[in-house]
Amino acid sequence: MVDDQTSNIEVVTALLERANYEVVPALSGEEVLEHCLRRTPSLVLLDMRMPVMDGFEVCEHLRANPRTADVPIIFLTAARERESVIQGFQHGAVDYVTKPFVAEELLARVKTHVELKRARDHLALVAQERADLTQIVAHDLKNPLSSILFAVDLLERGKDSPEKMAAEVRESAKHCLSFIDSYLGRWAKSQDLRKVEITPLRLAPVVRGTVDSFALLSQEREMKVSADIVEDPEVLGNATAIRHVLENLISNALRYAPRGSEVTVRCETGRSGMARVSVADRGPGVPRERQQQLFKRYVRLQADSEVQHASGLGLAISKEEITRMSGHLWYEDRENGGAVFSFVLPLAGKAAPRP
């Protein structure tokens, strides 16, 4: 609520607080802009006639800042000022209330615009979640589809036994279908699409299974991916999500490390009292100045032409998935050259006892 008259602020504050709104008073345009920088309000009630910075100028500043651009502004104006009503709308306000206020009218307008803003924000969030999810599903289908393509390629060239290749194609296609089923299923049930079900599970079988699924792709790169199972900790997590993350890390290692080199996936109980999995390669690693950006969406560190089908999403998605399982994912340089991407997950035994 912005007004240079303290008495107006007091009346409106009392009225809105009685209706359970939280009111932050400001006596000038400068003050409200400062408040808005600290915390984005659900609505601004703005007096138009103020010394120094008037309401119209405040509107312009609020609209110009992406954080406050869609905050509804209701302006307060004297009944005789028809001109400023039009001007207020032209500056982006959504409604106005004439002074002296009628309490019910002010409350009704505030309520309507706060609810509209909440509905809009919710829709925007849902749209964003769905867009994110579409990207994730598309991204996750790339690994099994690449395996299928390579198996078909080997079949055509008669390089390996047809039965082995058929089994490979079947496994990868099943993998694709189960992804799609699980997302469509959750979509149909309108469940929170990003929520993962957390259960206690053994880590080693997930690591081994994922490493095995890269047999063909590593062969194509003349590389070897091996599992180094030091321990088999029981963690709290989601097997599908852990598998996605490992697939992203292993496919990166295969992509960015040189042909003929080795990739090691290690599974152990870390020093931190959490389970730790790391994927180590003998590639170029990541220069220190680029490490900060690695986990941001669409960040790629080399020219587009160098690597096919890369979108710069894998690490960002992986980090989000690990964080959702209360874990942590990070990068380190490998001794004697190469990259190590590691993640830790909470041990099942360490779960907080139920109250």
Ligand SMILES: Nc1ncnc2c1ncn2[C@@H]1O[C@H](COP(=O)(O)OP(=O)(O)OP(=O)(O)O)[C@@H](O)[C@H]1O
């Ligand atoms: N093991 C690695 N060694 C060196 N650089 C890496 C390694 N893993 C990732 N990077 C760098 O980090 C960038 C981001 O990786 P990320 O997996 O997020 O995207 P991407 O591999 O480019 O595309 P995709 O969306 O298909 O995974 C890569 O483009 C690459 O430059």
Ligand SMILES: [Mg+2]
């Ligand atoms: Mg990647």
